[in-house]
Amino acid sequence: MSRLFRDVDGGPRCPHGSVVCIGAFDGLHLGHRALVRHAVARSRAIGGAPAPGPHGGGLPAVALSFEPLPREFFAPQAPPPRLLSPRAKVEGLCELGADQVGLLRFDARLSGLDAETFIERVLVEHLRAREIWVGPGFRFGRARGGDIELLHRVGRERGFVAGEIEPVMLDGERVSSTRIRAALQDGAFEAATRMLGRPxxxxxxxxxxxxxxxxxxxxxxxxxxxxxxxxxxxxxxxxxxxxxxxxxxxxxxxxxxxxxxxxxxxxxxxxxxxxxxxxxxxxxxxxxxxxxxxxxxxxxxxxxxxxxxxxxxxxxxxxxSSRSNGPHSRMRTSLKEPSFE
Structure with a gap:
């Protein structure tokens, strides 16, 4: 089975259960990496069917994201600057330990799902999520109607646990893709490097x-x-x-x-x-x-x-300057890769 999936049609992808983390993951900065690594650690700790791939036992860790990014879909004439290409995002998530990566096609069909329907179709039916992890303030579903409280409530009814990781702070502020974009536009590459964890x-x-x-x-x-x-x-x-x-x-x-x-x-x-x-x-x-x-x-x-x-x-x-040993030998930040359209 391919480690990458673009839709949730068909039967359950993880019939024995999974641990899921969800995010835009643009840049795969320190905050994103903390979220993915936490989900991966939880997946290895939970008993069950062996996870696919090289990571051994536990449940599969699934990193769930979207392409195009929701902000790009809703504002095609003024899309936000991208830090990471789709292919580089998939490669980076796999390098962080994700067994499977969902790069869901964010289109009219997906954007029209209300939050509870998204939980039911994607997280419960397709991924059989046992745990779901998100970053601080994560919102999802039509009109951004879903949040961690909704995940807690539905989880109690459908048998999964949801959690929100603590924000990763740097210089008294939360690390975010918005801060990194601003640093890059200002030419503040040292600040961007610190937030990304790599040049x-x-x-x-x-x-x-x-x-x-x-x-x-x-x-x-x-x-x-x-x-x-x-x-x-x-x-x-x-x-x-x-x-x-x-x-x-x-x-x-x-x-x-x-x-x-x-x-x-x-x-x-x-x-x-x-x-x-x-x-x-x-x-x-x-x-x-x-x-x-x-x-x-x-x-x-x-x-x-x-x-x-x-x-x-x-x-x-x-x-x-000190010569870098290859900033992306472990994780690429590439804007032009084979198309995922």
Missing amino acids: YAIGGRVVRGRQLGRTLGYPTANIRFGGRTPALSGIYATWVHGVGAEPMASVSSLGTRPTVDGVEPLLEAHLFDFDGDLYGRRIEVEFVAKLRDEERFDDLPALVAQMHRDAERARGILAR
Whole structure:
């Protein structure tokens, strides 16, 4: 049986029971990781049928999330910036110990379910949940009508236990995807790293662009975003992972390229002292420092002159920084992966 499921049609997926955690899990930050690890620990502690996969006995731990995210579904013209792609989220949840991952299609059908119906169809009938764990203040169901109190009440009637983990705090505030997005947009990468538990990077497969950078003396490895909104924009000093044994120093642009009339967001990474073909290669671009905002220049010579200044500054910053050993060897933060549509 595949570890990933997208809907709840058919018979029970976990006929002997399961331990379920639910969340958006965008970013898989310290709070998300605490929730998943708690659910996994509880699943291993509960007796029953052996869990599938490499984790041994207990009940299967199921991490339940949604794609697209509910906020994206309800606000398609102004979606929130994404920290994590669907594929990277699934990989990260599995790496945290989830035996199965539900990435439910959040559409008109699912969004129209009231909270009690969601509990009955998804958690009781399909997953046979014995325990359900959520983060602080979690709401679900039509009009966000469900909460931990409803889970407690239905659980007493249907034979499962529900719990809410304590918030993970950092610098006196709760760790959240909203705080991480704000830190990234401000260029506060050290703060984002602390909340994520790892450096922030964007990964994906290198695609062909207009090859304008090559004609200007700055060939780039390009990553597209598949219609999703990136969490940051501008020019950055970066490390690129996945090209050689060690991360490679680079300067990267993330945005719509106003000087050359670009439209869709594109990540363009120029690797210093590298000459090779990366098309089709999967890489990760780790962000170290923001150099400036994206801007429009009067002509290409003015753009190239600024690119020279950006490259020189990025080299200096990276020469002074500690080289990362690969921020996502354990958990990727990738915005462009094979489609889950």
